[in-house]
Amino acid sequence: MATSGGSPTDVTAPGPQAPTTFTVFENSLINSVCSGCAQSTVNEPEAANNGRYIVETSNWNIAYSTNGGKTPVWSNLNPYSFSSGFCCDQQVVYSADRDVFLLLQLDFAGEGAATNGLALSVARGSTPTSWCTYKFAGAIGGGATDTPDFPKIAISNNNVFITWNDYPPNAGFARAGLARMPSTPSLLARASATAS
DSSP: OOOTTSOOOOSSSOOOOOTTOOOOSOOOOOOOOOTTOOOOSOOOOEEEEOSSOEEEEOSSOEEEESSTTOTTOOEEEOGGGTOTTEEEEEEEEEETTTTEEEEEEEEOOSTTOTTOEEEEEEEETTOTTOOEEEEEEGGGSSOTTOEEEEEEEEEOSSEEEEEEEEEOTTSOOOEEEEEEEEOOHHHHHHHHHTOO
16 A cells, blocks of 8 residues: 555555553353343343443343452343333443443234333442332324334433344334433432332
């Protein structure tokens, strides 16, 4: 490869490794299997942690650790306990300034079902086994029977953001959706205090 005004660059010679080369500090196998839950060949793992507590999700399973993920102490949660309409596509994040875990799941009862939607669950950082769940209908950003597929969640200092792909019944992708909710301490504290 030659650059303008300079000598050729040898792209085949390996360069020095970056000073922050990736290092594995703890390798912990998560046997996240929900008895009686559906399974998928696509796992789509996610993880969030606050140091001591770790919550890990995959397409159909949820596992948590109360000892920083050291083997073999992983326990499983049933994803259907958050929402009976749970299908798959879940993501978990941790908000350090609020000390809460937020879990977002897709509810899917079938093509065009009015119960399709999203479930947002909140747990205190010290109790990742006790959650309060809020439900959002498929009409969150489209028609009353749309499916908000592949949901994602992000947090900022003052807001919780949820995105999804909107699929009307028996149709392809229609649009991307974005919802913003204030992450007020009172809302998150109330959710954590009333978790069951």
